[in-house]
Amino acid sequence: EPEVTQTPSHQVTQMGQEVILRCVPISNHLYFYWYRQILGQKVEFLVSFYNNEISEKSEIFDDQFSVERPDGSNFTLKIRSTKLEDSAMYFCASSDRGYTSSYEQYFGPGTRLTVT
Amino acid sequence: AQSVAQPEDQVNVAEGNPLTVKCTYSVSGNPYLFWYVQYPNRGLQFLLKYITGDNLVKGSYGFEAEFNKSQTSFHLKKPSALVSDSALYFCAVSLTGGGNKLTFGTGTQLKVEL
Numbered sequence: 001e002p003e004v005t006q007t008p009s010h011q012v013t014q015m016g017q018e019v020i021l022r023c024v025p026i027s028n029h030l031y032f033y034w035y036r037q038i039l040g041q042k043v044e045f046l047v048s049f050y051n052n053e054i055s056e057k058s059e060i061f062d063d064q065f066s067v068e069r070p071d072g073s074n075f076t077l078k079i080r081s082t083k084l085e086d087s088a089m090y091f092c093a094s095s096d097r098g099y100t101s102s103y104e105q106y107f108g109p110g111t112r113l114t115v116t
Numbered sequence: 117a118q119s120v121a122q123p124e125d126q127v128n129v130a131e132g133n134p135l136t137v138k139c140t141y142s143v144s145g146n147p148y149l150f151w152y153v154q155y156p157n158r159g160l161q162f163l164l165k166y167i168t169g170d171n172l173v174k175g176s177y178g179f180e181a182e183f184n185k186s187q188t189s190f191h192l193k194k195p196s197a198l199v200s201d202s203a204l205y206f207c208a209v210s211l212t213g214g215g216n217k218l219t220f221g222t223g224t225q226l227k228v229e230l
Binding site: 004030031033035041042043044045048050055056058091093095103104105106107108109110 | 148150152158159160161162165167206208210215216217218219220221222223
């Protein structure tokens with residue numbers, strides 16, 4: 001069964017450093033998303049991406065964040081200058097076009113980002 | 117704006133008994149509703165969805181949920197709980213159409229005991 005994969009599983013970085021979180025969505029999916037979950041809190045939407053551009057972003061997704069689909073398979077989230085409060089589990093998700101019966105988003109296992 | 121409320125932080129149930137995990141939502145327009153399950157140190161796993169049609173939807177592992185438009189609820193149910201069902205359950209809502217963000221509730225920890 002196809003699945004969303006994410007690397008690395010755990011990333012430790014120092015405050016102020018740049019990090020890139022990587023995701024490989026399900027191959028025939030066209031919508032891509034990033035969410036985050038701060039420890040003990042609910043899952044929060046960051047950004048959605050379709051047709052090589054951001055379709056929606058939350059207020060969390062400020063100028064320190066960017067997303068990119070550098071090739072036909074990877075989808076990345078970059079945090080330019082990490083802050084302590086960026087420490088969280090980051091989930092990538094993908095969904096298909098929505099013209100079929102599928103609207104659900106499929107999530108990867110997450111990358112735990114720890115900023116020290 | 118869209119929002120989801122899960123009023124119970126934790127639900128305890130004995131194995132073999134029926135379980136219910138509650139969810140209410142608020143959205144402008146017709147909702148798409150979802151349940152996801154999260155096991156420790158794992159990602160979110162899709163359980164079931166309501167898009168349109170029959171108000172009772174069936175999903176994975178014997179779970180089902182009932183959409184109630186008048187009460188704006190989408191409670192998750194299972195007739196007979198298993199210890200292996202113990203996990204964190206999230207209700208989520210999105211606007212109709214593909215590619216829309218999910219808004220999650222705060223999650224309900226389900227504990228099934230022998």
